[in-house]
Amino acid sequence: MVGSNRNHLSDAHAFASKPNLESNTMSSPAARREAGFRAPVGVDTTRASIARVYDYSLDGKDNYPVDRAALAAILEVAPGQREVSRLNRRWLHRVVRYLAGSAGIDQFLDVGAGLPTVCNTHQVAQQENRDVQVVYVDNDPLCCAHGRALLEENANTHYLCGDLLEDGTLLENEGVSRYLDPGRPIGLIVCGVLHHVDDSLDPAAVVRGYTDRLANGSFVAITSFWAPADENRELHALAKRLEWAFTEMGVGSGWYRTREQQLEYFGGLELIEPGLVGLADWWPAGPLTRPRWPEEQLILGGVGHKPLPAPPRIHFV
Numbered sequence: 001m002v003g004s005n006r007n008h009l010s011d012a013h014a015f016a017s018k019p020n021l022e023s024n025t026m027s028s029p030a031a032r033r034e035a036g037f038r039a040p041v042g043v044d045t046t047r048a049s050i051a052r053v054y055d056y057s058l059d060g061k062d063n064y065p066v067d068r069a070a071l072a073a074i075l076e077v078a079p080g081q082r083e084v085s086r087l088n089r090r091w092l093h094r095v096v097r098y099l100a101g102s103a104g105i106d107q108f109l110d111v112g113a114g115l116p117t118v119c120n121t122h123q124v125a126q127q128e129n130r131d132v133q134v135v136y137v138d139n140d141p142l143c144c145a146h147g148r149a150l151l152e153e154n155a156n157t158h159y160l161c162g163d164l165l166e167d168g169t170l171l172e173n174e175g176v177s178r179y180l181d182p183g184r185p186i187g188l189i190v191c192g193v194l195h196h197v198d199d200s201l202d203p204a205a206v207v208r209g210y211t212d213r214l215a216n217g218s219f220v221a222i223t224s225f226w227a228p229a230d231e232n233r234e235l236h237a238l239a240k241r242l243e244w245a246f247t248e249m250g251v252g253s254g255w256y257r258t259r260e261q262q263l264e265y266f267g268g269l270e271l272i273e274p275g276l277v278g279l280a281d282w283w284p285a286g287p288l289t290r291p292r293w294p295e296e297q298l299i300l301g302g303v304g305h306k307p308l309p310a311p312p313r314i315h316f317v
Contacts, residue, residue, distance in 0.1 A: 002284075002311045004251070012159035014054075017143055017195060017229065017249040021107075021253050022211075028177075028308035030117070031179065032067060037094065039140070040139045041123065041216050043177070045064045045065060045066060046141065046249060047066060048066050048069070048070035048140070048251045048252075049063075049067060049069050049139050049251070050114075050140075050144075050196055051114040051115045051138070051142065051143050052064065052067040052115065053067045053070050053071050053083060053250065053251055054114055054115070054192070055067075055072050055114070055115045055117065057071055057081065057082045057084075057085040058079035058082075058085050058086065058089065058117050058118075058316065059082075060117060062115050064303035065286055068236075068245075070249070070250040070251055071250070073145070073245055073249035073250055074242065074245045074246060074249070074250050075087045075092060076141065076245070077082065077238075077241045077242050077244075077245045078224065078241075078242055078245075078293075078294070079240065079293075080095065080293030080294070080295050080296060081295050083293055083295075083296055084295055084296055084297070084298070084299055087251075087279045087280060087296055087299070088191060088192050088223055088301075089117070089118075089119075089300065090279075090285070091191075091217040091223060091279040091282060091301050092121070092124075092189070092223075092283070093119060093124050094283055094285065094313075095189075095221045095258075095282075095301075095303055096108070096121050096124040096125050096187070096189070096221075097124055097125075097127075097128060098303075099125075099187040099219055099221070099303075100124070100125035100126075100128035100129050100132050100187070101125075101128040101129075103187075104184055105132075105186070105187040106129055106132050106133065106220075107132065107133040107134075107135075107179075107180045107181065107184065107185075107186050107191065108121060108122075108132065108133070108134045108135070108186065108187040108188075108189060108190075109135050109137065109170065109171070109176065109180060109186055109187070109188050109191050110134065110135070110136045110137070110189040111137050111170060111188070111189065112137070112139075112144060112164060112191070112192070112196075113136035113138050113143065113147060113166050114138060114140075114143055114192065115143050115146050115147075115153050116143075116146055116147055116150040120151060121134055121136070122134035122135070122151065122154075122156070122157040125187075126154075126156070127155075131156065132156060132193070133156045133157075133179055133180060135156070135158050135159075135160060135176055135180055136157075136158070136160070136194070136231060137159075137160050137161070137162040137163075137164075137165040137170055137176070138152060138158040138159075138162075139145060139160065139161065139162065139164070140242070141161060144159060144160070144161040144248075147159030158179050160173075160175045160176065162175065162176070163204060164193060164197070165197075165201065165206060167208050169209045169213055170210075171186075171193070171210060171213045171214065177186050178315075178317060182213065182214075182215065183215055183219075184215055185216070185218045185219070185306075186214055186215065186218045186219075187213075187214050187218070187219050187222045188210060188218065188219065189221050189223065190207070190220065190222045191222070191223050192223050192224070193209070193224075194206075194222065194258065194265065195224045195253075195254055195255050195257070196251075196254060196255075197253075198253070199255065202228060202298060203265070204261070204264035204265055206215065207220070207222070207265045207266075208267060208268070211267070211268055211269060211304070212268075212285065214306050214307075215306070216306055216308045217305075217306065217308050217309065217311060218227065218305075218306045219272075219303055219304065219305050219306070220266070220269060220303070220304045220306070221301070221302075221303045222262075222265050222266075222267075222301065222302055222303075223259065223279060223299055223301040224257060224262055224263070224265075224299065224300060224301075225239070225242075225254060225255065225256040225298060225299055226256060226257065226259065226297075226298050226299055226300045227239040227240070227256035227257055227258050227298075228257070228258075228259075228291060228298070229258045229259075231259065232297075235294060235298060238294055238295065238298065239256040239298050240256070242254070242295065242298065243255055243256045252298075256298065259276060259300065262276060262300055262302075263276055265302075265304075266302060266304040268306070269304030269305060269306055270304065270305045270306075270307055271302055271304055271305075272302070272303040272304070272305055274304035275302060276300050276301070277300060277302070278296075278297055278299070278300060278301075279296075279299055279300070279301045280292060280296065282301050282302075282303075
């Protein structure tokens with residue numbers, strides 16, 4: 001590691017090794033791990049970490065040789081995979097700007113937030129409304145250490161250790177509810193997370209656990225790897241090769257799912273136009289300046305809205 005990066009990681013190692021009372025109340029049930037959940041890597045330098053590989057794909061410095069080797073294996077299959085990470089970040093920025101601005105959402109829960117990078121959720125949201133509350137959550141202690149050190153810039157921004165798969169969901173967690181009011185609309189961000197949840201854990205059911213508990217008027221923003229199936233057999237073949245690279249050669253997870261499977265994530269929600277589409281097609285910031293890499297087409301994003309109840313009808317007699 002280069003000089004400043006080594007300092008960041010050693011500081012995070014020390015922070016992550018300290019007892020964390022909040023994380024004790026936010027631990028994932030052991031049964032879920034037995035069902036196929038891959039435990040977070042944390043400060044283990046012998047195993048590739050999802051968060052650190054993603055950091056490296058964005059040209060970050062908080063990663064180790066094992067993480068760079070994992071991404072190299074993925075790039076052997078898809079040389080443009082770094083652009084997928086950048087595309088994902090740009091999509092997140094546009095969505096958060098819309099939710100905190102036009103949609104009027106003033107509290108966000110960003111699940112699987114990962115390592116801090118350039119222009120994070122709270123920075124985008126608080127440009128629209130400085131009073132927006134943002135809670136980041138990740139199950140990796142290294143991410144939590146970095147997040148607390150670098151992202152908690154004001155009283156409205158918090159980084160907690162927790163897990164998407166918690167019993168009762170994070171919405172019922174005492175740490176989260178300390179800062180977010182579950183009785184009011186929330187912007188739930190699940191960006192680049194569900195493709196790391198094994199089929200045996202039923203990711204659609206996991207999301208339903210959240211949407212059932214969200215207040216009316218809330219929004220759910222999701223991106224996930226796409227397997228086109230009959231929509232494009234050539235791209236589908238690339239998706240299957242990439243899935244193998246992620247799961248067998250990379251980070252141990254990274255499943256590509258069909259459009260139909262991903263639409264299940266939005267059950268009970270109204271999809272905001274243009275629906276579940278390629279990330280570059282979701283309210284793009286401007287015209288394309290180059291042809292898309294094939295791998296850039298293998299990730300979909302959508303924003304669902306939990307509608308407010310219809311107003312009562314007035315009957316005239």
